[in-house]
Amino acid sequence: MYGLLIAIGIVLLLSVIWMVYRIQALISVAKGSSKKIATTSNKVNAILMMVFLVGCTILMVWYSIKEFDNYQLPVASEHGVITDQLFWVTMAVTGFIFVLTHILLFWFGYRYQYDDNKRAAYYPDNNKLEIIWTLVPAVVLTVLVFTGWRAWKDITAPAPEDAHVVEIMGYQFAWEIRYPGKDNVLGDYDYRLINANNSRGIDFTDKNSFDDFPSQQVVIPKGEPVLFKIRARDVLHSVFAPHMRLKMDAVPGMPTRFWFVPTKTTTEMRAELGDDEFEYEIACTEVCGRGHFSMRRVITVLEPDEYREWVSEQESFIKRNPDLISDLPSDLKELAEIYINESK
Amino acid sequence: MAVANVSSHDVEHHEHEHHDNFITKYIFSTDHKMIGKQFLVTGIFWALIGGFLSIVFRLQLGFPDMNLEFLRPIFGGWIDNTGKLDPNFYLALVTMHGTIMVFFVLTAGLSGTFSNFLIPLQIGARDMASGFMNMLSYWFFFLSSVVMFCSLFLEKGPAGGGWVVYPPLSALEQAIPGSGLGMTLWLVAMTFFIVSSLLGGINYITTVINLRTKGMSFARLPLTIWAFFLTAIIGLLSFPVLFSAALLLVFDRSFGTSFYLSDIYIGGEALPNTGGSAVLYQHLFWFLGHPEVYIVLLPALGITSEIIATNSRKPIFGYKAMIISMLGITILSFVVWAHHMFVSGMNPFLGSIFMFLTLIIAVPSAVKVFNYLTTLWRGNLRFTPGMLFSIGLVSVFISGGLTGIFLGNSAIDIQLHDTYFVVAHFHLVMGSASFFGLVAGVYHWFPKMFGRMMDEKLGHIHFWLTFVGIYMVFFPMHYIGIAGFPRRYYTWTEFAFSDMYTDLNMFVSAAAIITFAAQMILVFNFFYSMFFGRKASLNPWRSNTLEWTTPLHPQHGNWPGEIPSVYRWPYDYSKPGSKEDFIPQTIPLSATPESNLPHEEKLVNLEKEIIAEEGQILVANETKEES
Amino acid sequence: MEEKLSYEEGAVQPLSMHPKKFALWLFIVSVVMVFASLTSAYIVRQGEGNWLEFNLPDIFWYTSAVIILSSITMHWAYVSAKNDALDMLRLALIITSFLGFAFLVGQWYSWVALVDRDVYFVGNPSGSFLYVFTGLHALHLISGVIFLIIVLISSLRYKIHSQNMAQMEMCVTYWHFLGALWIYLFMFLLLNH
Incomplete structure (x- = not known):
């Protein structure tokens, strides 16, 4: 019933608008106002340009200042400080151009609105001007690119030898984390070996895998280089640790990597932000299906000695589940068992 | 002499064709003007669908607790019992919004409409080089549209892996339901679309080179024609590459080859494919994908140049510089594709090269902006709706172009890649700018298309609502992006770092709904004026180009x-x-x-x-x- | 009358290239782009390793010879048409079509030879690429043969002679292009397999 009433109401409203519109159109035809160019509406549009310019500038400045602490994520990695700096330098340069060009655009719109008594200037070209505004952006961009390139080169350089390795494997829809253990070398893997007990497809015939251990969180030491070895099990994913300014795709069949140095422990960051529940997080940024939005993992940054203690407390895969080595050839099995017994 | 015979035959042929019946005049027409209008009307249809889809997912993002029960008549089972949108369908919506807007609205709707309509009229030709091929071009597009439209109603939903359809997600039905029949239809539709674009592009290039009237040298071509011409060249060189990429994807999907697939364990089993490379697809796709941005943008810039000059009553400033910068953009557009892949696992050295190349392309774009500004300077500006939208284009082109400098810088891109900053960037510089060009063109050439004027007042209202609306939708997305919100997320509440800005997202969604509603003014104005608009004079904007003669x-x-x-x-x-x-x-x-x-x-x-x-x-x- | 027409044409057509012929060239450009992208994909993929090495079937040498021969006979047809030697033209066209057909049969046997070597379409991409190259080229060649047959029919109807060469010229261009394309693909495979 209500639906019907609403529908009738809408129809009535529309027909009123229609009538008003028709009458207005007929009046303007009768007046012959369509022939004039410097009409009131031309003036109104010119004024609206200035209103838009002033209004939007105020809104933008006010919101940018007010919300600064909200959209500026705290940074917790060495290279992140550099890229943030680049970001804000670029912001200053582009922001200046943004404001300048918009002031010109809308001011010209207002200033040079149509006037029957005036005539536009015939000004078809000026090579000097063209050269200036080709060269100036080119120089500015070169500087920006060059600083960006230097940062990029350092970020993507090979990881230091002593970097702590962490393997992150994406799958629908979570991350699995593996640590290389004492030897700091991850055991081989093969996707054909994946089964319910061995979700990462670790190849236990490789001795390096004996001390590998899993973790529910990414735990890393502060102030020491960390190397993420990234892979995917099914479709593309992308490791995104926003506070570390870190992002790298996880590609099935093509392992990728990203190394960085965390600069603040979780505890330090909690104190700094005054937020006791703060955690560093990992998200997925390459669309991967239904649960794309929920691939969360926590990164915990510890002091180096806390980290070493944590590592020593972890139990390796084969210790947690001795079945994993039951199929191994006897000589390897013996080695594995020796390893298990030693670490007790 | 053989040449002359054939073409003179054509001319006679045209003169005899005055008595068309309904079918040859309005449906299977070979007249470039009618084909242009067909592209336009189909484009408007798709714009409404694409816009509507975006409203639905904006509802999800802005009002996550909203009960969407009222959409059940349209989406059926995709709205679950609690009135929530299905996450898989959310991804399908995002994917189809992108595909429809990029290809069907801004490529076919913009380039298809205005290249067809304006090229013969502005260079002084009777018709396109081949009217028949031109007709085929439209009908392949139509076929493509039908297939894509059907895919929206599949039980398992349309393609859902993002408009870039990266494998393995798009190759494996186990990964997402949309990668089944939905993806197949997507590929079929895109194949027809590529054929349509190539037929159109070949025709545009041939016409511009061969059929200019006497005295119409390249140095006297309006900038619109230059833009359409270069767009067609870009299309001719890049669409075949998309075809190759899609062909290999089809083989991977249906025949079990391993071009893109390798080492995959999914749905409890290890797939036999080894040796493929998912990054290879990204290279091939973006070799089209990036030039596609300019396929979408250049016609809009051409249209704007023409409209701004006419309504400023001033010559366009730096005609030659404009042409050179368009040429520069055309060439450079082919060597910057990998800036979409800085964090794809590609060799970082390649990343450095593409960073340098990418930022070079900003220079010709900057030159164009400064030339537009100088054209306005000391002009005598008449704010027709077309002119307002052109000025709006310059504004959004600046806003969106500047953020490109962040994203082209690989070091900064690490953080911003695939966040809302990117969404804001390309919606302004490519989406909104091209849309403004399209609308500006419609307002400006409507009198030539239908012999009647569109209503100016409604046009003004439409412009201000759209212009303010566009900024209200896309400007806040920069803040959201800097805060690190990832794209294509069904909801952000799963993460502590992104569990905020519900107010801002609500604002964006509300602005999007209002902006979309404002487009109804254009639709009304368009169809109303087609039949009841004021009769146009022969040269209503007092313009110089040939179509007004x-x-x-x-x-x-x-x-x-x-x-x-x-x-x-x-x-x-x-x-x-x-x-x-x-x-x-x-x-x-x-x-x-x-x-x-x-x-x-x-x-x-x-x-x-x-x-x-x-x-x-x-x-x-x-x-x-x-x- | 004739001269006036030519004058009008002069006004309409500043560049005296037949629009359809020009369109054919543009079509050729797009085909080139398809194969250029596929061959560069091949190189990119090969650079990533895990690449199955195998010998190319010897039959490619024979099919290459056949396609070069067919280009020669095609040129013979073109010269005959230009000299109004219509019988020669028909004969040359028939031989060319026949050679085109022989080429296709040869390519089929190359696939058989590949299967004998345990190189299948489904498997390591190095083999899959080979099938895609040859298959896609064969599809274009089939279109070329159809074009040839159309031209042959026109020539039987006395529609091709020195005064009416447009269709013939387009066919010749396309045929030579297909030949060159195959030679490019073969050379590419020889150097990169």
């Missing part, structure tokens, strides 16, 4: 008599000395001694000679015929 309702063949010759460039507005503030291209320099520039004075003699010679030949021919 045709009759109000040009027949197939465009000019009833001979095609006019061209004697000057198209931007002689407000030339000192001349009485009117515009001199059409068809007026010889010798007829305007009062306003000729010194170097033109020298050309006058040459021009007189040519005209005299022609007169002699004509007289000679006539006497010969009589005798």
